[in-house]
Amino acid sequence: MGATLLAQQRETTAEERERFSALVGEHLDGLFGASLRLTRNRTKAEDLLQETFLRAWRSFHTFRPGTNVRAWLYRILMNAYIDGYRKSEREPEVVDHEDVDEFYLYSKVHESEDFRRAGNPEEVLLANLMDADVKGALQGLPEAFRNVVILADIEGFSYKEIAEILGIPIGTVMSRLHRGRRQLQVKLWEYARRAHYVGAERPSGGTGGGP
Amino acid sequence: MTEIDCEQVLEQVWSYLDGELGENAYIEIQAHLAECAGCGPKYEFQRKLFTLVEQKCKEGPIPVELKQRLFRLLEG
Numbered sequence: 001m002g003a004t005l006l007a008q009q010r011e012t013t014a015e016e017r018e019r020f021s022a023l024v025g026e027h028l029d030g031l032f033g034a035s036l037r038l039t040r041n042r043t044k045a046e047d048l049l050q051e052t053f054l055r056a057w058r059s060f061h062t063f064r065p066g067t068n069v070r071a072w073l074y075r076i077l078m079n080a081y082i083d084g085y086r087k088s089e090r091e092p093e094v095v096d097h098e099d100v101d102e103f104y105l106y107s108k109v110h111e112s113e114d115f116r117r118a119g120n121p122e123e124v125l126l127a128n129l130m131d132a133d134v135k136g137a138l139q140g141l142p143e144a145f146r147n148v149v150i151l152a153d154i155e156g157f158s159y160k161e162i163a164e165i166l167g168i169p170i171g172t173v174m175s176r177l178h179r180g181r182r183q184l185q186v187k188l189w190e191y192a193r194r195a196h197y198v199g200a201e202r203p204s205g206g207t208g209g210g211p
Numbered sequence: 212m213t214e215i216d217c218e219q220v221l222e223q224v225w226s227y228l229d230g231e232l233g234e235n236a237y238i239e240i241q242a243h244l245a246e247c248a249g250c251g252p253k254y255e256f257q258r259k260l261f262t263l264v265e266q267k268c269k270e271g272p273i274p275v276e277l278k279q280r281l282f283r284l285l286e287g
Contacts, residue, residue, distance in 0.1 A: 017285050017286075020285070021282060021285070025278075028273045028278055028281070029272045029273050031273075032270065032272070032273035032277070033269060033270035033271075036270045037268060037270070046277060049273075049277070049281070050280075050281060050284070053281045053284065054284060057284075057285060102221065102222075102224060102225060102257070103221065103253055103256075103257075105256075105260065106253055106256045106257075122252070122255075122256045122259070126256075126259055126260065126263055129263060129267070130267075131267045133267075134263065134264055134267035134268060135267065135268055138264070138268060150268075152229065153261060153264050153265060153268075154264070154265055154268045154269065156265075158229075158230070158231065159229070159231055177225075178225065181225065184264070185260075
C-alpha cells in the first residue's frame, strides 16, 4: 500500500471521527441515563455505554444521514444490553394485574381515608413520593415492560420509534407500555402505603402493630 | 357537550397524553376534558404522575471523564 493511500485513509478516518463525535456527542447524556436505569449499577452502566459507543462507531458507515440518529443509538444500546448485560440479572416474576385500570393510583388515594382526611389526596401523594420510590417501582417491573416504560416515559420516544428500537410491533409496544404503567401504579401505591405519608401519628385502629 | 363519552375518553387518556392520537380524536378529548368535572381531575392526575416519573428517574449528565474516555477510544 502506497504512502499516499495511507495518508488518504487517515484523513477519511479523522473526518469520519469528527462527524461521528458531533452526531453522537449530544446524545451521550441521555444514553448514560438510560444505561444507568437499565443496568441499575454505575460500573455496568459505564461498560454498557462504552459497548454502545464502540458498536455505534463500528457500524457508523451504515447510518444514513438525515435519519433518526437518536433512535439508531438507542437501538444499539438496547441490543447491547439484551446481548450482554441482562443475562446475569434475576428477572422479577411477571404478575399481570388485569383487574387494575389506568386510574388505579387515583382511585386508591381517593378510597383511602387517611389520604382523604389530608384534604387534597392526589397532591399529598405526588408531593411525598421520593426519587427512590419511583426508581424502585420502575426497577421492580418485569424487564419487557420496564424497557418500554423507560423508552416512552423517560426518554420520550413515540410508539413507532420504540417499535423500531426494540424490533417489535406497535401493538406489542402499546400492550407492554400499558401493562407496565399499571404495574408501576400498583408498586407506587405499595410505597405510599408503607411510607405512611398521612395519618402516621394516628392509631391505625384494627390492623394495629404500627411503630 | 361533545359526543364522546367519559368511558371512551378515559380509555384513551394515555394515548392522548402520549400525543399518539389523530387530530380529530385529540380535539374531541381535549374539549371533553375541559368540560367534564369527572374526567378533568383524573386526567390532571395522570399528567402530573407522568411528569413526576420522568423527573424522578432522570439521571444527571454524563461525567466529563467518562465522555473523554469514550472519545479517546476512537483514536486507537
